[in-house]
Every structure is written in C-alpha cells, then in structure tokens.
Amino acid sequence: MSTGINLIKELREKTGVGFLDCKIALKENNNNIEASIDYLRKKGLAKASKKSSREANEGAVSVYNNKNKTVLLKVNSETDFAAKNDVFLNFVDEIGNIAIKIDSNIDKDKFLDQTYENKKISDRFTEIISKIGENILLGDLIILEHKGANIAYYVHNAYRSNSGKIISLVHYSSKKLDSYIEKFSKSVCMHIAATKPEAIDINDLDPTFIEREKNVQRESIISSGKPDKILEKILEGKMNKFYSEVTLLNQSYIINPDQTVREAINQLSKDYSYRLISYKLILVN
DSSP states (O other), X not given: OOOOHHHHHHHHHHHOOOHHHHHHHHHHTTTOHHHHHHHHHHTTHHHHHHHTTSOOOEEEEEEEEOSSEEEEEEEEESOHHHHTOHHHHHHHHHHHHHHTTSOTTXXXXXXXXXXXXXXXXXXXXXXHHHHHSSXXXXXXXXXXXXXXXXXXXXXXXXXXXXXXXXXXXXXXXXXXXXXXXXXXXXXXXXXXXXXXXXXXXGGGSOHHHHHHHHHHHHHHHHHTTXXXXXXXXXXXXXXXXXXHHHBGGGSEETXXXXXEHHHHHXXXXXXXXXXXXXXXXXXXX
C-alpha cells in the first residue's frame, strides 16, 4: 500500500513529527491516521512534538574546525542540567561535525532541512527531544572560512574542551606563528568573552545604535542643567567613553589595563605584522 503525500502532511500537522517518521508510521498502520498517532506516541515522537513548543533558554555553544573553516554552534535546551548531559553534548557534536562538512553559506533553517544518514537534521532534533525529555532548538550556526588566515578561540564555563556557556573567537593574520602569538590571540578571545564588545571599531558600529546613544546622552546633559555652550563638548567626551566601552580596539585590554587592545596589537606589528580580521562571540543567554 502506497503512502500518499497528503496523509504524511496531515500526520505531520497533527503530531509535529518529521516526514520520514510519519511515512514509516503510516506504512506500519495501513495509512490509518489515528493508529499512526498512537504508534508515534508509543515511540515517544508525538510526545516530543508537544515539548518542541516550550521555551529553551539554556544549552551549550560549541566550536569545530579544520584547516579551512570553523563552525560555531549554539543548541538550546530548557535546563542547564540537560545541557551538561552526555546524550545532549554528543548530539551537539554530531550536528557540529555535519556542519563542518557543508557549504559555508548555508543558514540555520536550510541546514535543518539537510539530510544526513537518510534522515533530515530537523528529525534528529525531534528524536533527541524525545530521548532527553526537553525542547531542543538550533539557536545559532556560524560558519567562518579561514581564507589563509588563522583562528584562535576560548571556551568559558566549559562542559567539554569545545563546548560551554560562551565561546569567543578571533580571525587574525600574522607573518609568523609561534607560541607567543597563539597565547596573545587566546588572551584577546578571553578579553572578548569578558567584555562582549559590540564591534571591532567605531566605524563598524551600527549608525542607529550610535545615534540612539547620542540622543540618550544629550537628553541627560540637558536635564542636568549644563549650559548649552558646553553641551557638545560634554557630549563628545561621553561618546568617547561609550566607544571605549563597546568597541574592541578601543577597550582597555584586560591583560594590561594601561593600554587599549589596539595598542597591544600595534606592539606586535613590527615583528609579526599582526592584524585582527574579525571576531565572533556566541553565548547561551
């Protein structure tokens, strides 16, 4: 007996279970919808679909890399307890190892639609929901091409060497690599995890973000009763302080607060031609 696409669609709508599992359920139950629902419930899959509507604000972030690219992945769970579970972390590793092999331009929705070992990745999420008993979501997927440059990263509040609560990463170039450069790059990653900058430099900030801050600061100065003739001067000072807090290169370097991150990098320019290309920060909550 063939299983019609409309029956599969109807069963998916009623249970939230993946295409392949619905097809199998219908085949096993002679295309009977109600019997197929019971079949899926017995396997725990229909139950999992109900859990998939619950909020998932905990979880883990993980990093995977090879010589050409690095993947940053966030998978959310409902509780911190589940995020530390080996079943959950093994699943995150499974997803990360798939992501490292695929097209770098894919977004997370298209990624979930990919087929792996004859099953959609979204269906694998449904299976893990059933096994763990919590809602599990793909929170973020970042794929970074190295393009001949180098990568360093730092995992904060680690569950495993490549998984934890926060991962920060720097993409950098250097005319030579040694333990000093690797240590420095790792320290910049630690700095990023601690300070959570909005952008590398002032020019990289969203203009609307800057304008909103200017308006807040301007209103604050006006309400304090300062004379109009010095308003712009005070505003300039407040904005410079703001930039030093939210842009990476202008922040005080946590390893040596007497210099900025820019100044620390400039010290390496002569011997290493060190250049910070970009950074990434991915975190739970």
